[in-house]
Amino acid sequence: MDLQTTIYIVVGLSFALYIGIAIWARAGSTAEFYAAGGGVHPVTNGMATAADWMSAASIISMAGLISNMGYGGGLFLMGWTGGYVLLAMLLAPYLRKFGKFTVPQFIGDRFYSKSASTVAVICLLTASITYIIGQMTGVGVAFSRFLGVSSDTGIYVGMAIVFAYAVFGGMKGITYTQVAQYIVLILAYTIPAIFISLQLTGNPIPQLGLGSNLVGQDLSLLAKLDQVVTDLGFGKYTTTTAGSTLNMFVYTMSLMIGTAGLPHVIMRFFTVPRVKDARSSAGWALVFIAILYTTAPAVAAMAKTNLIRTVTPGVVMSNADPYQAGSQIEYEKRPDWMKRWEATGLLKFEDKNGDGRIQYYNDKSEDAAFKTKAETAGWKGNELTVNADIIVLANPEIALLPNWVIALVAAGGLAAALSTAAGLLMAISAAVSHDLIKGVFKPDISEKGELMAGKISMAVAIVIAGWLGLNPPGFAAGTVALAFGIAASSLFPAIMMGIFSKKMNKEGAIAGMLAGLAVTLFYVFAHKGIFFVKGTEYLDLIGGANSFFGITPEAFGAVGALFNFIVAFVVDKVTKEPPEHIQHMVEAVRIPRGAKAVDGAH
C-alpha cells in the first residue's frame, strides 16, 4: 500500500473514533456540558489534561526548537511541566472545592464584583483566542503536509470534527475524545523515538539512550554531539543557554506561572469528583505529559545527530575529519527523505561554493580558529537550511520506519491540535455563556436555555477560530507567548491571592490584574507592534530591545505577575477590607470537607 493511502486510512480511523465518542458522549445538562457531570476519574482526567495541554506546537515544533537551542531548550521542558506543581498545590484543589463552572466565576464571587469577573473574562478570551489561532493553523499544516489537500480544506475538516463532539458533547464529549487523542499522539511521538534511540545507541528507551554511548563507539551520544557541533562552529550542545542566565530564569518562571494560570487547563480540574482527586489528578496529568516531555530532548539531540550524520556520515559514526572534502555527502547522493522534504520547502540546499557537496555549519560563528578552518576548506557559507518542524515530522523517514509509522505521526499531530483547540473552545464558550450571558446579561436564564446558549457559543467560537485559522493575522507567530504572558500576569496572581490572602479586596485584585496585563502588553507591543501591527513598534520609548535587564518579551510574564502582586497589595492596603462573608468563604474554600459536585449557581 502506498504512503498516501496508509495515511488516509490511519487518519480516517482516528477521526471515526472521535466521532464515535461524540455520539456516545452527548451532554444533556449544564453540569455535563461545563464539567462532564463532575464524575471523571482522576487518571482519566489526567490523560485528558495531558492532551488538552500538549498543543500542535508541543508535538510538532518543541523538539525542533530544543534541537536548535541545545541546553537552553530546557526552559520549555521545565517551564511547561513545573507549572503543574504550582497548579496542583496553589490552585486546582481550592478551585475544585469552590465548586463552580468557570475561572471568571471564582474571581467574580471571591472579589464580590461583576467588574472583576468581566476583567477575568477579557483576560481569558484574549489568552484563549490568541492560543487557538496556532492550533487551527496547526491543523491546516498537518493536513497539507500529510494528506495532500490544501491547508484550507484541512481547517474545514478539522472544524467539522471538533463541531461534532464539542457542540453536542461539551466538556463530556471533549474529555473522552481527549483521552483517545492522547493515546494517538503519545504513540505517534514515542514509537519513532524508540526506533531512533535503538539505531543510534542500542537502547530502546529514549530517556536512557540520550545518556548512553553511540553504537560501536566509546563515547556518549551527548559528548559526540558536543564535539561534532563545535567542529561545525555551533555552540556546545549541552551548555548553550537561551540568552543570559537571568533571561532563562525569568522565561522558565513565566512559562510555569502561565501554565498554572491558563483557564482551559484549570477548567479540567472541575470535572473530578473530590478535592483529593484534583490533587492526584494533577500528578497523573504530569505523568502523561512527562512521557512526551522527557522523550522530546532525546528526539531533539538524536535528530540533530542524525541530521549531521546524513550530511557528514564519517564524522559522526567514526572520527573522520569534518573539513576534508570527502566527509560531506554529494548533493546528488542525498537520501530520499531529503528530496521529499525539499519539495515542501522546509528543507533547502544552495550550493554556494559549487563543489556539489553539502556543507552544513554555522557560518555566523565568531570563533576565529573555526573561521580559518572553514575558509581553508573552501566553504562559502552554510548550504542547508532546515526548518525546525522537520525534526519531528521527518523522524520516521530518517529512521527508515514503515509507512504506518509516518501515518501515525500525521494522526498524532492532528490529535494534538484538535484536542487543544477543543479545550480552548470549551473555556471560551463557558466564559461567554456562563459568565457573560448568565452572569451579566440574563441571570434568570433557565438551565435548558443556558445549555442551548452554551452550544451556540461553542458553534460561534468554532466558526471564529476557523476563520482566524483561514485568515491568520500577521501576528500569529507571536501569539502563544502572549497567551502565556496574559495568563501569568493577570489570572494566576488574582486566583492565588483570592485563596491565599483572606484580606485581599476587589479594588486590589482588579487593579492588580489590570496593572499586570498593561505592563506585559506594553512590553510585548513595544517589541512586536501594537496588537502586532507591523510598523507600530515603539522600542525607542523603552530604550531598545530587551531593555528590561535583557529580558525578552516572551519571558516577560513573570515580571508582569510581580507587578500584579505589588499593585494589588498596595491598593489593598489603602482601601477597605473585604466583607465578613467573603472572608468566611475563603476559609471554607481552604478545607476539603463539604465539597460537592460543581454547579453553576451564582
Next chain:
Amino acid sequence: MDGKSAGYWKATLGLLTKILIIWFAVSFGAGILFADALNGIHLGGYPLGFWFAQQGSIYVFIALIFYYAKKMGDIDREFDVHED
C-alpha cells in the same frame, strides 16, 4: 478563625513551603543557576546540570505532586477536615 482551622492552614503552608523549596532547587537551582558547576559531574553520558534541565527536574516534579497529594490527605485527616 478558630484554633483548629488556623492549625490546619499553618500545616498546609508548611508543606507548600517545603515542596516549593525543592521545586525551586531542582529546576531554577540545579537546572539553571548551578548547571555549569554540576556539569562537571556525569550521570551515565549526561552532564548533571544538563540532565536536571532536560530530564531530572521533570521526574522530581511528578514525585512532588504525589507526595503533596499524600501528605495533604494526612493533614486533612489529622485536623478532621477530610471529605467523607
